[in-house]
Structures are given as structure tokens and as C-alpha cells.
Amino acid sequence: MEPTNPLSNISVVLVETQRGGNIGAAARAMNNMGLQHLKLVSPREWMNEECQMLAGKAIDLVTSAKIYSTLDEAVEEENIVIGTTSARKRKGSQKIHTPREMAPRLCEYGKAQRVALVFGPERSGLTDAHLAKCQYLVSIPASPDSPVLNLAQAVLVLAYEIFTVQPPVSDFSFQLASDGEREQMFADMQRVLVDIGFLNSQNPDHIMRSIRRFLGRADLTPRDVRILRGMMSQVEWFVGGHRSPDR
Amino acid sequence: MEPTNPLSNISVVLVETQRGGNIGAAARAMNNMGLQHLKLVSPREWMNEECQMLAGKAIDLVTSAKIYSTLDEAVEEENIVIGTTSARKRKGSQKIHTPREMAPRLCEYGKAQRVALVFGPERSGLTDAHLAKCQYLVSIPASPDSPVLNLAQAVLVLAYEIFTVQPPVSDFSFQLASDGEREQMFADMQRVLVDIGFLNSQNPDHIMRSIRRFLGRADLTPRDVRILRGMMSQVEWFVGGHRSPDR
Numbered sequence: 001m002e003p004t005n006p007l008s009n010i011s012v013v014l015v016e017t018q019r020g021g022n023i024g025a026a027a028r029a030m031n032n033m034g035l036q037h038l039k040l041v042s043p044r045e046w047m048n049e050e051c052q053m054l055a056g057k058a059i060d061l062v063t064s065a066k067i068y069s070t071l072d073e074a075v076e077e078e079n080i081v082i083g084t085t086s087a088r089k090r091k092g093s094q095k096i097h098t099p100r101e102m103a104p105r106l107c108e109y110g111k112a113q114r115v116a117l118v119f120g121p122e123r124s125g126l127t128d129a130h131l132a133k134c135q136y137l138v139s140i141p142a143s144p145d146s147p148v149l150n151l152a153q154a155v156l157v158l159a160y161e162i163f164t165v166q167p168p169v170s171d172f173s174f175q176l177a178s179d180g181e182r183e184q185m186f187a188d189m190q191r192v193l194v195d196i197g198f199l200n201s202q203n204p205d206h207i208m209r210s211i212r213r214f215l216g217r218a219d220l221t222p223r224d225v226r227i228l229r230g231m232m233s234q235v236e237w238f239v240g241g242h243r244s245p246d247r
Numbered sequence: 248m249e250p251t252n253p254l255s256n257i258s259v260v261l262v263e264t265q266r267g268g269n270i271g272a273a274a275r276a277m278n279n280m281g282l283q284h285l286k287l288v289s290p291r292e293w294m295n296e297e298c299q300m301l302a303g304k305a306i307d308l309v310t311s312a313k314i315y316s317t318l319d320e321a322v323e324e325e326n327i328v329i330g331t332t333s334a335r336k337r338k339g340s341q342k343i344h345t346p347r348e349m350a351p352r353l354c355e356y357g358k359a360q361r362v363a364l365v366f367g368p369e370r371s372g373l374t375d376a377h378l379a380k381c382q383y384l385v386s387i388p389a390s391p392d393s394p395v396l397n398l399a400q401a402v403l404v405l406a407y408e409i410f411t412v413q414p415p416v417s418d419f420s421f422q423l424a425s426d427g428e429r430e431q432m433f434a435d436m437q438r439v440l441v442d443i444g445f446l447n448s449q450n451p452d453h454i455m456r457s458i459r460r461f462l463g464r465a466d467l468t469p470r471d472v473r474i475l476r477g478m479m480s481q482v483e484w485f486v487g488g489h490r491s492p493d494r
Contacts, residue, residue, distance in 0.1 A: 025397065025400075028393075028396075028397055028400075029396070029397070029400055031390065031392070031393040032389045032390055032393050032394070032395070032396050032400070033389060033390060034390040034392075054397070057393060058393065098411075100411065140407075141407075141410060141411050142279045142280060142410070143278065143279055143280060143281040143410070145278075145281075146275075146278040146279050146304060146305065147279070148279070149275075149276070149279050149403075150272065150275060150276070150301070152400070153272075153275075153276055153279070153399070153400065153403050156396075156400050156403060156404070157403070157404075157407055160387075160388075160404055163388060163389070163390070164345075164347065164388050193478065193481075196481050196482060196485045197481060197485070198477065198478050198481040198482075207474060210470065210471060210474055211474065213471075214462075214465040214466070214467055214468070214471045215461075215465060217464065217465045217466050218461040218462065218464045218465035219342070219461070219464050220461055221461075223457065224457060224460075224461040227454060227457055227458065230445065231440065231445050234440075234443050234444060234445040235443060235445075235482055238443045238444070238482075238485075238486060239485060
């Protein structure tokens with residue numbers, strides 16, 4: 001059996017959203033992060049011009065969204081319900097997790113369970129009654145001076161944290177030069193720089209150490225080393241061809 | 248002395264943004280994550296109704312934003328310049344980092360250096376010329392089917408990753424060269440390397456881009472820049488003094 005992609009089991013539930021634009025922007029964010037299932041609970045507006053503009057290609061998610069009149073109906077078939085709340089609303093009794101703490105767990109659940117991420121209305125957020133339905137609460141870390149994120153931004157952070165739990169997508173196959181290659185380059189460089197009088201032949205080390213330090217930080221590839229060696233041999237050729245006979 | 252809050256040294260630079268709404272939403276995201284410095288390079292529009300609506304209380308960031316006509320001007324005094332690019336534009340040779348990899352490093356830099364996070368226009372993103380100016384490139388992991396985030400969403404992800412970095416451990420207090428110092432150095436270098444025939448005067452960019460890349464990764468200090476400029480002027484002096492009259 002193919003292992004299930006956890007993302008295909010994770011829904012976003014937007015409760016009593018006031019602006020179609022936020023639904024569109026949330027759909028785009030979901031699409032960016034591989035989430036496909038959108039549920040809307042009593043939205044005041046949804047498929048309007050602003051929604052379409054902000055959703056872009058993700059408008060399909062809005063078109064296929066399911067509409068419910070209560071949160072209970074929307075999450076009836078979900079196995080795991082996650083409520084989002086802003087830091088300012090933290091209640092003493094229910095533990096609040098960060099998205100980063102929750103994300104690996106949600107991906108685990110998502111392999112075999114249906115998971116719902118629930119977001120409240122723009123101004124007020126989820127009510128205590130809504131939050132009480134949720135098995136886990138998540139709050140996005142933010143500045144105490146301005147802790148409330150835009151709705152679609154909050155959807156993005158959750159979706160992004162879940163998406164980045166997946167096996168990483170970046171490729172770092174980039175080959176670095178070997179120490180031997182670098183040492184040949186430094187030897188060339190020192191010889192040429194002494195030759196043109198940039199380094200003192202009696203004491204080239206002081207400046208060479210600085211050069212080694214900053215080139216050492218540069219993660220040089222074999223190509224980079226070839227460029228630097230080519231540069232030095234061009235200088236050498238120039239100097240050789242144009243050196244006055246008395247030197 | 249109070250340790251500097253790294254967030255106070257980190258700017259967001261939006262290049263050729265088309266919609267004021269995106270600038271407003273980006274400002275709100277920055278405010279949520281404790282970033283305060285916004286720079287705008289040739290925005291098509293900024294302080295309009297849509298911008299104000301989406302910025303909310305963060306409108307102050309837009310009011311106090313500095314406006315520039317080119318990216319060069321905007322980052323001239325920055326020490327570390329980070330370019331953002333979408334996965335679809337990845338070039339083979341320049342290493343791309345994830346926001347999570349870069350965030351701790353940016354916080355380290357931010358203790359004593361000025362850091363700029365640069366974002367391109369909505370549709371097209373940063374150009375190759377813009378990216379070539381950046382010392383590090385960051386790409387936000389996203390679904391291959393829909394890899395391009397809304398501008399303000401991208402700003403949020405970077406700001407969120409930086410905000411959620413734990414108090415860092417190592418120390419990065421050494422002073423780095425500014426972008427302006429580096430650009431003078433690259434200009435010298437290009438002139439001299441064309442002069443000695445290492446670069447083709449018709450097409451110096453290909454090799455210069457590689458040189459910019461590896462020196463961009465080298466965390467050059469003002470002293471390192473002086474060494475490299477000194478090296479170039481020594482070559483230039485040598486070439487000038489020894490050039491045959493027919494050249």
C-alpha cells in the first residue's frame with residue numbers, strides 16, 4: 001500500500017469569515033503548501049471579486065469548498081481538531097502549542113486520520129465554545145505589541161509548518177573544492193602576489209592569512225577555484241611578458 | 248551595554264511592488280514579527296486605501312518607509328543582503344537556503360550588522376541582476392504545483408522564521424563591509440580584470456557573477472575589501488607601468 005500523503009488528510013476550516021478576500025488569500029496559501037481541502041462555516045461572503053483576485057489559481061479550492069452552518073457539522077467526520085487562537089486570548093487551563101511543536105504530530109496523525117485546522121473570524125477569533133471543541137490549541141508566536149495576524153497569514157504559518165515537516169525539498173548537492181585544490185590555488189596566489197610586489201617576499205604570511213580566512217568562508221566550488229587560479233595565471237602571464245629585464 | 252535586538256537591525260526591502268495592498272499586508276506581517284524598517288524601491292503605488300486597510304495599525308511602518316529609485320541605493324549601507332527567489336527560478340550555481348536554515352544566521356548577523364531582506368515584484372520576482380547583488384539566496388519551500396507565494400505571505404514566512412529563532416549561541420560581532428564598499432571593489436576588479444584580458448570586455452558578466460557569488464559568501468570585512476582592492480590596484484599599476492605602447 002502506498003503511504004498516504006498526510007497533507008491529503010488535512011482540512012482548513014474557516015469559521016464565520018467576514019471577507020471574501022481573506023478566503024481567497026487563505027486558499028492561495030493552502031495551495032502553496034499542498035493543502036487542498038477547504039471548509040467554510042457560515043461565511044459572510046466568499047466567492048466575490050476580491051476572493052478571486054487573491055486566490056489566483058487556487059480559486060479551485062474555493063469553488064470546491066464545502067459550506068456548513070455550524071462548526072459541529074464541519075468537523076463531524078474529522079478525527080483530530082486543532083483550534084487556533086491568538087496569544088492575547090490564552091486561557092489558563094488549556095495548554096497552548098506552537099505550530100512548530102504541533103506540525104510533526106499533525107503529519108503523524110495525517111497518515112491515517114482526518115485532521116482539521118480551525119480558524120475563527122477576523123476580528124474576534126474563535127469563541128470559548130469553539131475552542132472547547134478542539135483537542136489541541138495552537139497559537140502563533142508574535143510580537144506582544146502586535147500579536148494578531150491576518151487570517152490568511154495565520155493559515156499560511158500553520159500550513160507552512162506542516163509542509164516543512166515533509167522530507168525537505170531543497171537540494172544541496174553542490175560540490176565544494178577539496179583542500180588540495182584550495183592549497184594549489186593559495187600557492188599560485190602567493191607566488192603571483194609576491195611577484196607583482198603586493199606581498200612582501202620576506203613576510204607574505206600576514207596578508208595571506210587574511211586572504212585564506214575570507215576565501216575559507218566562501219564555500220568555494222571547484223569552478224570558483226579554477227576562476228581564481230585562471231585570474232592569477234593571467235596576471236602572471238602579463239607580468240612575465242611585460243617585466244623589465246633588470247628585475 | 249545592552250545587547251542589540253537583532254530585529255532592530257533587519258530591514259525589509261520591497262522592489263518594484265505593484266500593489267499598495269501588498270505593501271500594507273507586508274507591513275502588518277512585519278509588525279506581527281517585530282520588524283520595523285521598511286524600504287521601498289520604485290513602488291508603483293503605496294499609500295492608498297487598500298494599503299491602509301491591510302496594514303491596519305502597522306500603517307506607521309509604511310508612513311516611515313524610505314523610498315529609493317534603485318536597489319543599489321536601498322542597500323548601500325547594508326552589510327548583509329539576502330535575496331528571495333521562488334523555487335522555479337533556481338539557478339544551478341548559486342546555493343539556495345531555506346528560511347529556517349538562514350534565520351539563526353540572520354539573527355547572529357543582526358546583533359552587529361545591518362541586514363536587508365529583499366523581495367521582488369509580485370509577478371516576476373527579483374531579476375538575475377538583483378539576485379547577483381545578494382550574498383545569500385533564500386527560497387521558501389512550497390508545493391511544486393504552486394510554488395509562488397503572495398508577496399506579503401513571503402515576507403511573513405521570513406519574518407516569522409527570524410522571530411522564532413531561539414536566543415542564539417555563537418557570536419558574530421565582527422564588522423562586515425557595506426554593500427557600497429563591496430560594489431566599489433567589484434568595479435575595480437572588473438576594470439582591472441578586463442584590462443589584463445582575464446575578462447572579455449564585451450561580456451565580463453558571466454565570470455563576474457561567479458566572483459560575486461563566492462566573495463558574497465565570504466563575509467568580507469572592510470579590511471578584506473581593502474586587501475582585495477589593494478591587490479587590484481597593484482596589478483593595475485604593474486600593467487600600466489609595463490604595458491607595451493601598442494596596446
